[in-house]
Amino acid sequence: MEIICIVCPNGCRMEASGEGGNLQVSGNLCPKGIDFAKAEITAPMRSLTTTVATVFPESPRLPVKTRSEIPKGKVMEAMAKIRTVVVHEPKKVGDVILPDVFGTDIIATGELAR
Amino acid sequence: MTDKQNNFTQTASTEDIVNLSTFTSVENYDILVLGGGPAGLAAAVSAHENGASVLLIERERRLGGILKQCVHDGFGLLRYKERLTGPEYAQREIDCFLAAEIPYVLESFVVDVRKEGSGYVVCAQSAAGMKAYSCKAIILACGCRERTSRQVFIHGQRSAGIFSAGTAQYFVNIQGKMPTKRCVILGSGDIGLIMARRLTLEGASVVGVYEIKNAPAGLSRNISQCLDDFGIPLHLSTTVTEVLGTQRVEAVAIEKVDTNMNPIPGTREIIECDALILSVGLLPEIELANALDIPIDPATKGPFVDQSLMTQAAGVFACGNVLHVNDLADWVSWSGEIAGENAAKYCRNPRGFFTNKDGCVGGEPVLLQYSKADFLYVVPQYVSSHGPFPLTLFFRSREDVKDKTITLASGGVTLPSEEALQDGKGGGYISKKYRRIIPSEMEALKVKSLGRLGDAVEFRLKME
Amino acid sequence: MANCAFGVICTKKLGSLQNLLARKYPGVECFEFGDSVRLEGTLGDWETIVRCGKFAAKAGFRAVINDVSLKDFTPPPMRTPPVKDNALQGLTPDVLIIGGGVIGCSIARELSRWQLSVLLVDKEDDVAMHASSRNDGMIHPGIASHPGTLRGEYNVRGNAMYDQICKDLSVPFERWGSLILYHERWFGISARFFLGYRSKALGVPGRHLNRRRLEALEPNITKEANGAFEYPTSGILSPYKLTVALAENAVENDVQISLNTVVTGMDVEHGAITAVHTNRGTVRPRVIANAAGCFCDTVAGMAGDRFFSIHPRKGECCILDKNAGPLSQRSMGLIGLAAAFSTSKGGGIMRTIDGNVLVGPDAYEQPLREDFSTNRENLDAVMNKHLQLINGFNRSQVIAYFAGVRAPTYEEDFIIEGSRRVQNLIHAAGIQSPGLASAPAIADEITKLTLSRIGGKILPNPRFNPVRNASPAMAKLSLKEKQELIAKNPEYGVVVCRCEGISKGEIRAAVRSPLPATSLDAVKRRVRPGMGRCQGGFCTPLVAELLQEEGVESITKKGAGSELFVGSLGDKATEVYPDD
Structure with missing residues (x-):
């Protein structure tokens, strides 16, 4: 099967064949591609980036992301959880906005000044 | 016949706008950086590190340019070896810029820019009033705009x-x-x-x-x-x-x-x-380049530049998406650094600066030749064997092609590169093999030096 | 109305028209209707219906009512605003003006010179929503009209009035002149006599230019033109800025303007309108002025005075980037012999007052009165026809395009008169090109007619001030004036629209003006954010933000139904993604 690697902008078009330990991957420019292909076949993961509401009229949204990847199938559920958040305090990049969402934290990716 | 005034964004009755006597004070800098996105921030920092006095002028309320709204990730893999979101990438650039304590103004809109003596005068409008700034060099870092529904005739x-x-x-x-x-x-x-x-x-x-x-x-x-x-x-x-x-x-x-x-x-x-x-599609925002009558490359829709990223106007540099629309913010920052460093060098010694204008010192940059059938565009458009180096040629292929070799040649001769000779890999030629090149993905061909080529008068980029 | 002798003549005319129609347009019948003639039947295509109407217009009746229907086509009903309230219920203004285009607003301002209560209604969300914002902005010199027509007469008179009006209203206006270009030399020679006669008969100054002199005036003109006739009194302005300024000044002088207000019917008793019903209540005006553009025959019909028909004539234009602006100085169009005698001038190119270039419009008959869509074939034809006139013009300079619908009668002339059937109704109807140029003169005449219909002694309005309290336009100020203005109000320093260099202060002033701009397009018509090459890509969110700040609850592009947003992030989130 064809898998497009999304790890970096090269976007390698890889061809994966075989199963489990015998998985053969070709078309990757770097080893990250093999890891990606393996994960994609067994348990695909995605990072999620979005925004949360704030109480500050000058900056009504704060950009956030999952600290590490979450299962691809849980992306919409994660969105529903994130959507309930309203930020009341100034934040810095990396501050935790919502802990423990499918095994990771939702963290700020932008500055929120008062 | 074109009326320059009318070419500019603000058309009417600005005849006295850069009449310096109407300003009570004119701030003076070596370099004005116009635009506070990734290109401008990197350019300002690099110019500052190279000893120039710099002012950055940003038209929006916040620094960071378009990255502020690009909350998705995928930025910074080249520059930071990390997968960052747009705001994170911007914040790193902003932090670096702020740490350098470079002066900047926000919500300031450049309404006019003129040549004045050997330098330039820029007039900006903000809530603080109309301000005039004079400088030796300008770095255009004003990004790009989106093509509209009207431009595609919906x-x-x-x-x-x-x-x-x-x-x-x-x-x-x-x-x-x-x-x-x-x-x-x-x-x-x-x-x-x-x-x-x-x-x-x-x-x-x-x-x-x-x-x-x-x-x-x-x-x-x-x-x-x-x-x-x-x-x-x-x-x-x-x-x-x-x-x-x-x-x-x-x-x-x-x-x-x-x-x-x-x-x-x-x-x-x-x-x-x-x-x-x-x-x-995106189009470089060339309003300020137009105001200075800087020639525009119909292929990139941005100004022609040499490898110092100087435009055809002495002392005016361009970087980031105003130069050509990049796929990656990383390249934008990188071009900002090149422009900043060279603008600072230019300020120290304009006449000695390697330039294709009057007063140039040998190795005059020449227009890089390429086949329009193979390439959509190549930047920089002018190349000189005298540097500055490294020279990175950015190009886009016209078609989706496979297994091609891109070669930089002079006249009929393919150039030996010092780097290639030293590491012995490239067979002594500046060329690179590509498994696949597609128009939507910009490629970069890095040239560390053009060696002992002397004053080459013809360069050609070939796809074979 | 029809006395005996009149009736006899009409019957005779009717008979011969009947015979001719039967031969040329089988299926179409004609009837006498007052002193007009009414056509009935069904035809298969719209152009034939229009041709049939025009044919009947030559039969010598006062006007043609063309009720021939198009096979398998039901005309869409007039679009009406969704609002329903009683905001106007029980009002008894001296004058009700129906229609907020340049004609209605000119009349409103003119009437505000007198001690009268004036109410202007328009069904749209702003004034100048139909033809008055959808034309080329040219103040024609008058040369295009036949001597003896109202179009010619009012055009020449109206043109002369614009210097003062624009000065009073602070509306930018320039007399850059216009050129009628020709290609064939023989045409130039014959047109010299023809246009020379018109010049004299209408009182329009003009001169002939050979190729050499033409080139000296317009260096970028291509070889398409071998000579030209120049008319220096031709002017150019922004038709929507003018209409808004007229409306604002009218409001400053106590005229009431009610938008989103559509007239739905009238009560007529003993030859007079006693009540006018709207979606916002019933008003009982003493006199009604019909300035309803494409719907002026509908309005006349409500009063039982439907003696003419409008056949909507659509036109499409495009706008070039400001970088093309300096390439030509004057308005110009190339004509051949056929165009010289046609009802429409066939468009051209003109440098707009804001420094862009307008190309077009074209002219084609179609049955829809409110269809402002553009289509590829028409616009391509417009560009192919006109862009070749100037070296340096090309398609890539196009930043915008739009369509408008003219409101001509089958007689192809204005109707500016008191109703012959309804004593308190006055028509400013059938207004098509050169309606913009004629507007001041039309308003003058309608005001005279109104005053005489009201009767008695009417005193001048002592509070009348012809000078509009216009908010400053940064682009027009000197550096020193800009400095002072920003010092007084720093928002004039904050640029919101980067293409046109429009400040926050200017936009806020438009939102707070006597006729507040409450939609994105209304702001755009007044102060231009979104008119530039990015077409609002950058400034739309900022203008929307400012409108919200100013208390506009629903941000729309052009009134109800054109809301910009469908909600906020997180609205009904759980509904979309149940948390299970």
Whole structure:
């Protein structure tokens, strides 16, 4: 099967064949591609980036992301959880906005000044 | 005959705007950086590190440029070896800029720029009034703008709900407003793909992405993670020909196109939706370059530059998306650094600076030749064997090609490169093999030196 | 109305028209209707219906009512605003003006010179929503009209009035002149006599230019033109800025303007309108002025005075980027012999008052009165026809395009008169090109007619001030004036629209003006954010933000139904993604 690697902008078009330990991957420019292909076949993961509401009229949204990847199938559920958040305090990049969402934290990716 | 005044954004009665005597004070800097996005921030820092006094002028309320609204990730893999979101990438650049304590002004809009003696005068408008700044060099870092529905000749009604992808992105990511419940996206540029995912995540339904060409315009990883992941179909060789709905978009008509991109009769289909979102290309914002009468490359739609990233006007440099539209912010920052460093060098010794203008010192940059059939464009457009180095040639191929070798040649001779000779890999030639080159993905060919070439008078980039 | 002798003549005319129609347009019958003739029947295509109407217009009746219907086509009903309230219920203004285009607003301002209560209603969300914002902005010199027509007469008179009006209203206006270009030399020679006669008969100054002199005036003109006739009194302005300024000044002088207000019917008793019904209540005006553009025959019909028909004539234009602006100085169009005698001038190119170039419009008959859509074939034809006139013009300079619908009668002339059937109704109807140029003169005449219909002694309005309290336009100020203005109000320093260099202060002033701009397009028509090359890509969110700040609850492009947003992020989130 064809898998497009999304790890970096090269976007390698890889061809994966075989199963489990015998998985053969070709078309990757770097080893990250093999890891990606393996994960994609067994348990695909995605990072999620979005925004949360704030109480500050000058900056009504704060950009956030999952600290590490979450299962691809849980992306919409994660969105529903994130959507309930309203930020009341100034934040810095990396501050935790919502802990423990499918095994990771939702963290700020932008500055929120008062 | 063209009237320069009228070419500029503000047309009327600005005759006295740069009459310096009308200003009570004129601030003086070596370099003015126009634009506070990734290009401008990097340019300012690099110019500052190279000893120049710098002022950065930004028209928006905050630094960071368009990255502020690009909340998705994928930035910084080259520059920071990390996968960052747009705001994170911007914040790193901003932190670095602020740490250097370089002066800057926000919400200041440049209304005029003129040559004055051997330098330039810039007039900016802000809540603080009309301010004049004089400088030895200018770095244009004003980014790009989106092509509009009008520029791709969308017909039908002019109803609410026709947005460019970047505008929709601002609505969603900055203002928290939803511009659609069910939309059609025209154009498969990266912003369109990113917005297809973003709108889907926020609960809208994206009926499909339609691309007039027979190949997607955006990165393949974005097709995969933004469309395929969410089951959003991509329709190639199909375009939107009409918008229906008098007040708000109610539907669009799509049609298949032939190889000349003309609609094929009988293929018309009506798709109900409340918005048409366009991702049909970006154009460098060259208003300030135009005001200075700087020649524009019809291929990039940005100014012609040499490898110092100086335009055809002595002391005016260009970097980032005003120079040509980049795929990656990393390249934008990188070009900012090149422009900043060279602008600082220019300020120290304008006459000794390697330039293709009057007073140049040998190794005059010459127009790089390339076949328009092979390449969409190459930047920089002027190359000199005297540097500065490293020289990185950015290019886009015209077609989707496989197994090609790109070679920089002088006259009939392919140039030996010092680097290649030293590391013994390149067989002594400045050439690089590519497994696949596609128009939507910019390629970079790095040249560490052009060796002992002397004053070469002809350069050619070849694809074989 | 029809006395005996009149009736006899009409019957005779009717008979011969009947015979001719039967031969040329089988299926069409004609009837006498007052002193007009009414056509009935069904035809298969719209152009034939229009041709049939025009044919009947030559039969010598006062006017043609063309009720021939198009086969398998039901005309869409007039679009009406969704609002329903009683905001106007029980009002008894001296004058009710129906229609907020340049004609209605000119009349409103003119009437505000007198001690009268004036109410202007328009069904749209702003004034100048139909033809008055969808034309080329040219103040024609008058040369295009036949001597003896109202179009010619009012055009020449109206043109002369614009200097003062624009000065009073602070509306930018320039007399850059216009050129009628020709290709064939023989045409130039014959047209010299023809246009020379018109010049004299109408009182329009003009001169002939050979190729050499033409080139000296317009260095970028291509070889398409071998000579030209120049008319220096031709002017150019922004038709929507003018209409808004007229409306604002009218409001400053106590005229009431009610938008989103559509007239739905009238009560007529003993030859007079006693009540006018709207979606916002019933008003009982003493006199009604019909300035309803494409719907002026509908309005006349409500009063039982439907003696003419409008046949909507659509036109499409495109706008070029400001970088093309300096390439030509004057308005110009190339004509051949056929165009010289046609009802429409066939468009051309003109440098707009804001420094862009307008190309077009074309002219074609179609049955829809409110269809402002554009289509590829028409616009391509417009560009192919006119872009070739100037070296340096090309398609890539196009930043916008739009369509408008003219409101001509079958007689192709204005109707500016008191109703012959309804004593308190006055028509400013059938206004098509050169309606903009004629507007001041039309308003003058309608005001005279109104005063005489009201009767008695009417005193001048002592509070009348012809000078509009216009908010400053940064682009027009000197550096020193800009400095002072920003010092007084820093928002004039904050640029919101980067293409046109429009400040926050200017936009806020438009939102707070006597006729507040409450939609994105209304702001755009007044102060231009979104008119530039990015077409609002950058400034739309900022203008929307400012409108919200100013208390506009629903941000729309052009009134109800054109809301920009469908909601905020997170609205009904749980509904979309149940948390299970």
